[in-house]
Amino acid sequence: MPDQIPMVEYLVLGDSPHLEANECTNCGARFFDRRNACASCSGREFTKAAIPTEGEVRAFTIVTPFMPGTDPYVPAVVDCGGTSVRANIVNTPPDPEHVTLGMKVKLTTFSIGADTTGTEAINYGFEPAN
Amino acid sequence: MANDDIWILGINMTKFGKHPTLDSVDLAAEATLAALADGGVTMKDMGVIASGNLMGAAAGIGQQLQKQVGQTGIPVYNVANACATGATAIRTVIMAIKAGETDMGLAVGVEKLSGAGMLGAGFGAAKSDEWTRTGRYGAVSGLEGKLGTDMMPGVFAQVGMEYGHKYGGTSFELFARISEKNHKNSTLNPLAAIQKDMSVEQIMAEPMIAYPNTRAMCSANSDGAAAAVIVSGERLRKLSLEQQKRAVKISASVLTTDPWEEACQILPNVNTLTRNAATIAYEQAGVGPEDLDLVELHDCFATAELVHYDNLMLCGEGDAVDFFESGATTRTGSTPVNVSGGLESKGHPIAATGIANVWEIAHHLRGEAGDRQIEGAKVGLAHVIGLGSACGVHILEKSGL
Numbered sequence: 001m002p003d004q005i006p007m008v009e010y011l012v013l014g015d016s017p018h019l020e021a022n023e024c025t026n027c028g029a030r031f032f033d034r035r036n037a038c039a040s041c042s043g044r045e046f047t048k049a050a051i052p053t054e055g056e057v058r059a060f061t062i063v064t065p066f067m068p069g070t071d072p073y074v075p076a077v078v079d080c081g082g083t084s085v086r087a088n089i090v091n092t093p094p095d096p097e098h099v100t101l102g103m104k105v106k107l108t109t110f111s112i113g114a115d116t117t118g119t120e121a122i123n124y125g126f127e128p129a130n
Numbered sequence: 131m132a133n134d135d136i137w138i139l140g141i142n143m144t145k146f147g148k149h150p151t152l153d154s155v156d157l158a159a160e161a162t163l164a165a166l167a168d169g170g171v172t173m174k175d176m177g178v179i180a181s182g183n184l185m186g187a188a189a190g191i192g193q194q195l196q197k198q199v200g201q202t203g204i205p206v207y208n209v210a211n212a213c214a215t216g217a218t219a220i221r222t223v224i225m226a227i228k229a230g231e232t233d234m235g236l237a238v239g240v241e242k243l244s245g246a247g248m249l250g251a252g253f254g255a256a257k258s259d260e261w262t263r264t265g266r267y268g269a270v271s272g273l274e275g276k277l278g279t280d281m282m283p284g285v286f287a288q289v290g291m292e293y294g295h296k297y298g299g300t301s302f303e304l305f306a307r308i309s310e311k312n313h314k315n316s317t318l319n320p321l322a323a324i325q326k327d328m329s330v331e332q333i334m335a336e337p338m339i340a341y342p343n344t345r346a347m348c349s350a351n352s353d354g355a356a357a358a359v360i361v362s363g364e365r366l367r368k369l370s371l372e373q374q375k376r377a378v379k380i381s382a383s384v385l386t387t388d389p390w391e392e393a394c395q396i397l398p399n400v401n402t403l404t405r406n407a408a409t410i411a412y413e414q415a416g417v418g419p420e421d422l423d424l425v426e427l428h429d430c431f432a433t434a435e436l437v438h439y440d441n442l443m444l445c446g447e448g449d450a451v452d453f454f455e456s457g458a459t460t461r462t463g464s465t466p467v468n469v470s471g472g473l474e475s476k477g478h479p480i481a482a483t484g485i486a487n488v489w490e491i492a493h494h495l496r497g498e499a500g501d502r503q504i505e506g507a508k509v510g511l512a513h514v515i516g517l518g519s520a521c522g523v524h525i526l527e528k529s530g531l
Contacts, residue, residue: 007271007277008268009263009267009269029390032396033395039390057295059289059397060288060291061341062341063275063283064337064340075278075284077393077396084396084397086396088275088277088278096302101295119261123277
């Protein structure tokens with residue numbers, strides 16, 4: 001099996017892939033990016049918080065790409081147990097019959113390709129839970 | 131008029147649309163010279179300039195403009211605040227006047243956007259031979275299309291969808307009907323980039339950009355400029371009666387940013403900062419939403435217009451769909467919204483937009499809006515929002531003279 005790395009640093013791979021937020025130890029605000037301080041309380045200490053891998057679609061859109069021949073994609077906001085996550089909805093046709101507000105989804109991971117050393121980058125998305 | 135009141139003395143917008151033979155300075159100069167003439171003053175009367183040109187923010191549009199229309203040595207503040215740039219320019223002049231540094235100044239915004247595509251996306255660096263982490267997410271690839279979207283049509287589509295999820299009642303067709311209203315309004319506005327009455331069916335059949343926004347439901351990238359001469363009440367009282375009669379009072383001028391809330395760094399929250407700005411503005415002006423004779427709000431996409439009915443408190447919380455369905459926001463409704471045609475048809479030359487919206491309101495308050503005049507208009511509200519985010523709200527009132 002080739003070496004794998006997560007596409008973004010807040011994706012944790014392994015036996016049970018999940019997302020990991022920087023959680024402010026003072027106010028509990030969660031962030032997925034590298035932090036200088038907390039946007040909510042200006043606190044400077046953070047701890048890692050594992051995000052539930054199941055959630056509900058709170059908003060989505062279906063973007064028609066510029067590039068001819070490329071498929072539409074489905075950006076969404078997924079509410080994972082009270083923490084909002086940004087991702088695409090995958091493994092279902094990109095149309096409003098198959099993607100709906102409030103639908104239950106679960107995290108999935110997939111390769112976006114390998115570099116010249118053979119290392120695969122792994123991205124995440126959410127697919128229908130049922 | 132009280133000494134510390136703030137007034138618009140002169141104001142102008144160019145036609146929005148394609149201006150292939152004019153550059154940004156030409157357009158800014160056209161709007162500026164017309165606004166000065168409208169106010170019966172010259173560059174020599176200006177004590178400050180606040181100017182915006184978002185796509186050319188590093189070039190210093192204010193000084194370039196001065197070199198064409200009058201280098202009087204006054205301070206220039208070149209401002210950039212996304213789609214709220216024009217409102218920020220107005221606000222900057224007002225702050226200078228309120229601070230007592232001058233009693234008259236010019237706000238100007240200009241953009242050349244014809245032919246630009248979807249705005250907002252950073253596609254990241256081209257793939258290198260080995261995965262390399264960059265940016266605040268430590269990503270080895272561009273995020274656009276792989277983890278959501280930063281492109282404006284998709285962001286604002288989600289904003290409208292989120293409202294539908296929270297309160298219900300939205301549909302592709304509902305958003306298309308909002309767009310239909312604005313396109314219909316544009317047929318009465320000769321300065322609109324696109325003057326085309328479109329049916330709901332036509333709008334829904336347009337190319338899908340980001341569901342549920344088709345091309346007709348997206349703001350039109352266009353060229354244009356707008357400028358306003360702003361004056362203190364004390365100085366206005368020394369001007370002619372005719373100037374005083376045509377002056378329009380700025381009874382509220384507010385700029386807010388987005389306060390932290392859960393999810394606001396996942397999908398921009400355009401709601402809270404708008405609601406905050408509106409709350410402060412109504413308080414400042416001493417008027418309520420029910421007093422507004424017309425509203426120009428930031429319909430950068432049809433999905434955005436819906437949520438701002440609610441955010442500006444034109445309706446009760448969660449009632450935006452019913453409010454629209456009631457016909458309240460049509461030209462003949464109780465709160466006409468975007469009688470200019472809105473950004474979807476008037477066009478959205480970014481830095482000009484926040485001044486052009488104020489121009490539209492002022493035009494009606496002066497009774498000079500011709501075929502699209504809202505009869506007897508006395509109070510109006512202009513709203514813009516720039517992602518990032520910044521929200522500008524201005525409430526304007528007709529002169530009592």
